Amino acid sequence: MHEATVSPSGYRFRPHWELLPAGTRLWRMHRSRFAPVEFKPFDPDDPAPGRFHGTPEDPYSCLYAATDPETALAETLLRSVPYDPETGMRLVLWRQVRGRALNAVRTRCELKLVSLLSGAALAAVCQDNRLLENEGAEHYAHTRRWAREIRAQAPDAMGMIWDSRRNPSQRCVVLFGDRLADGPLDALPYRSIPDLGSPAGIEETNQLLEPLRAAVRHPLHR
Secondary structure, three states: OOHHHOOHHHOOOOOOEEEEOOOOEEEEEEEOOOOOOOOEOOOOOOOOOOOOOOEOOEOOOEEEEEOOHHHHHHHHHOOOOOOOOOOOOEEEOHHHOOOEEEEEEEEOOOEEEEEOOOHHHHHOOOOOOHHHHOOOHHHHHHHHHHHHHHHHHOOOOOEEEEEOOOOOOOEEEEEEHHHOOOOOEEEEEEEEEOOOOOHHHHHHHHHHHHHHOEEEOOOOOO
């Protein structure tokens, strides 16, 4: 059955939980117009909403982050990017980092997250690895519906956590702004890059991406 025809409300979930301790350091790549701890509001006109963004039926704000800076960059910049045969690198266009920042944040309190960290945890919400690995607008429409139902059946969930597809040794989280109204994060100066598209920002970004054999192509280079 095509995934778009499946209604998640027909299933009863038994979510697994992961508790993220207070004081956990996370990194997020985001548009520079947002503060490091600011959640991205739901935008019905967003041309490319993410995997677990809100929907018109459940228009929550959200914040994506990762457990290290390399993963925060890779999860946004290395989606379906092939290796260049001449350089052996994955080359990122400058426009993908222009107007963006990388910042570290720290959790103020313990966060209760729905776990998607194992096959059993995915099965607990009637899913498999395709929820996390498939890409594209049609698939993301499906994953957003599934996130909406997970939220409906787990009303105390503050977010979700899963293993990074692009750096499997690390983890990613999405936090739900409507369930974290008291400001759950503090901004940290640690390894902050306020302008990823500047010459200094490109240099720092490429240092972080180098172990993953990736780099931002400088706008002056063809």
